[in-house]
Amino acid sequence: MIMNTNEAIPLFKEEIRCRRCGRLLMKGLVRAVEVKCPKCGFIQVIAAQTSKK
Numbered sequence: 001m002i003m004n005t006n007e008a009i010p011l012f013k014e015e016i017r018c019r020r021c022g023r024l025l026m027k028g029l030v031r032a033v034e035v036k037c038p039k040c041g042f043i044q045v046i047a048a049q050t051s052k053k
């Protein structure tokens, strides 16, 4: 069995990108935030995708 204890857990850090221009806005776990892109000024709501059942 391979142990990847030194690697970051990919599910924990989520990349939040601007839906308009694709600029990386933040990383981390997001529940629900409203963020304005500093590049293009597009205001968007980022909500966690709860696709688990």
Ligand SMILES: [Zn+2]
Binding pocket: 018, 019, 020, 021, 022, 023, 037, 038, 039, 040, 041, 042
């Ligand atoms: Zn943008």
